[in-house]
Amino acid sequence: MNTVESLGYLKGLIDGLEVKNESEAKIYKAIIDVIENIVDDIDDIYEEIDSVEEQVDEIDEALADVEEYLDDDCGCDCDCDDDCCEYELECPACGESIVVDECTIEEGGIECPACGEYLEFELSCDGEEDSDEE
Numbered sequence: 001m002n003t004v005e006s007l008g009y010l011k012g013l014i015d016g017l018e019v020k021n022e023s024e025a026k027i028y029k030a031i032i033d034v035i036e037n038i039v040d041d042i043d044d045i046y047e048e049i050d051s052v053e054e055q056v057d058e059i060d061e062a063l064a065d066v067e068e069y070l071d072d073d074c075g076c077d078c079d080c081d082d083d084c085c086e087y088e089l090e091c092p093a094c095g096e097s098i099v100v101d102e103c104t105i106e107e108g109g110i111e112c113p114a115c116g117e118y119l120e121f122e123l124s125c126d127g128e129e130d131s132d133e134e
Helices: 003-017 022-071 102-107
Strands: 086-090 097-101 109-111 118-123 129-133
Touching: 003 022, 086 102, 097 102, 102 109, 102 118
Parallel strands: none
Antiparallel strands: 086 097, 109 118, 118 129
């Protein structure tokens, strides 16, 4: 028997007792009112828990998407692992050292963060990169 059923049973018992003392009847009814309020509060808590569970599930799904994205180290579709696809290059215009990943090289070029010179990249057949100033 759940709480609501138990409460209904208790109400029936008190109604069936035919309490002759008016003070006792008031006390029983007050106790029933308090119990009804507790049951209502518990129902509200369960509804709130259901709502929070839904929100947690949505957050969990979003977090899984973020984790999946972050597991792809360079944020692209290449099969790179950690530092295996990072290359340190020197800008021919200013001499600044630049670290680029394989995806950036595959895009063909970038602007040097130090001097703004556009650096064009070409991959040779053996996988080594070449940097040419345009």
